[in-house]
Amino acid sequence: MTLTASAQLTAPAELCAATARLWRDRLDLEIKPGHEEVCIDLSKTRFIDSSGLGVLLTLNKNLRARGASLKLINPSSAVCQLIELTRLHRVFEMIHD
């Protein structure tokens, strides 16, 4: 049995332009090169804007570049609506428990 190195993080309640920088810094801090999988819990995120999406897209692109993956766990309805509006459901892997 192979264990996959995984990072588990919980996104803030508001993932927007005002919080994007802080959130990006935290990701840089928490996610290690050895992590093959990063799981972001979005269940607590009630508001997300295009800047917040941009953070997730950058993370996704970086992880994929090194063969790792990003999973969005239990995104709230507000997050899901925006992801679908911007057709990013084709990009992100979303997991609903």
Add this chain to the structure above:
Amino acid sequence: MSVPQQQFDGFRLDFPATLDDARNAVRSVIEWLADQQILPDECQQWELVLAEAANNAVNYATPEQSLLTVRIEAALSTHDIEVRITDHTSGFDWPDHVELPEDDECDHGRGLFIISSLTDHVSYLRGKGHNVLCLRSQRKSTPKPQEDTEATLELMTAEVASCYETLANIFRLIAEAGNDVEPVALASRWLEELRELAGADFLVLRMAGTEAGRLPIVGGVPSAIAWDPLLEIRNHDAVETRAAVTRQDQWFDESTTFSTTDPLRKAGEHISGLSHPLESGGDLAGVLTVGVFKPRWEPSARDLNVVRSLGDFLGALLHGLHRRDEANQSRLMKRELQIAADIQRSLLPAELPQTPFVHCAAHLATGGEVGGDYLDAILLPDGSLLFVVADVMGKGVPAALFATAFHSLLHSHLDLASQPSRLMRRLNKAMFAELDRADMFITAQLVHISADGLTLQVCGAGHAPLLLSGGSQIQEVCADGPPLGVTADADYQDFSVSLASYTHVLLHTDGLSDVVSGGGILSRDELHTWLRGVAAAASDAGTSRDSLHRLHRSAVDAASQQDDATFMIITRGAQTLTANTQNSLSHAKG
């Protein structure tokens, strides 16, 4: 961050060009929208749109431009939500077609797409150091009609004013009622006032209680209309009786079909209004009808309040006045009866005369009321005696007054006492006109006994027969003259009887035994048996009187009737006067 300014009809806020201030500004707008009853889903969409727009206003600012504030304004119309964001950046060119980035994984370039997708209308006016982004979407929630505070206040003021007005009128009404005013006059005056106050054209007030099953009119305005004076409650087709029976307001207008017997038809064909039942202490006090000469009446709440409040109070007041009058009437009647009873009592001899040859005892009953029974026994100057028993038709004060007149006339014509028929004729002539006018009559029996007690003359005027007995036999002497007051020139006869073979004589009214019609309380046979018995036993007058009273009383009790018998026992002979005979007249109320 600047303090929100709301100097225009909407929301306006100037904020520094930083991302944190932009975020807070957007939150403030959303809170305002939520306060304006915008649905949560709409607020959520606008939050995203405004976040994108505000971020752009901040992100495009140079360090110098970021020193200038960004203005965000939101306004609501009945159908739309409009938000304007004014910044002082160099701005940008709004693309003709806003699309998503070609590269799905591109981490920017979606803001304008989000704004365009979630709003119905976007316009971007780019100026020199002054750009305005105008966003508008149709409201998904229908705004609740705004309360017209001024109109509400006006209504409340009118209602309070009408309450005070009603109260003031009620106080006036109480004051007037305290002046012992006649109820009908009070009602008429107040109906006129109520017509003015309620802006009505006509009013009809009917009160219950005076006549069972009927609603007599107490007042109606205008008086030119010949309102029906009486309405039968069983007339269910009438609007007013429906109000009385159901105890609920009955509205009528041009669509109401009035029955042919409905009194409201008197008001005209195109009328409308309300019949309002009046209650007092849970009882129906009456019905007040208010209306206008128009096909439809739409009174204000204030008018209705005045009509109902004042109407209810007027009804209760009149009901109370009616009861007060009834109580006064009853007291007056009792007082009059008391006076009449006193008069009647004053007519009775204090003691019945007794002679060595003739003794008598009598009993007068009034059946609980002042009756028309009359009795008298008069010792005449020559030692003879006149005995009189009479019955004025009816009871109460009129009967007592005629008994008084009879008494006066009798005592002023005692010179005719030895000829009872002449005396009777005289009495009839003197009283005929008054009796005839009052549609009344008097039955009477006059008995004259000579001083030696051996001869009796009797004359009757429609009265019960005279009974005589010596112990073994009974003699009935029927009177054949008409009652006094029936015929002006009535003729009367004297019947002369020798008392040699009789010891006991009975005069009585038909309350004791209606021998003529057979309808009395004691039968003819019972009376005969009793008289024979007391004569055979040689009972004195007082003992005989008491014996007959007991007999009559037991019959009265058995039949649950009132004791209204008057009778007189005359005994002849040498009986010793007993204590009973000395107390020769008994007078009992039933």
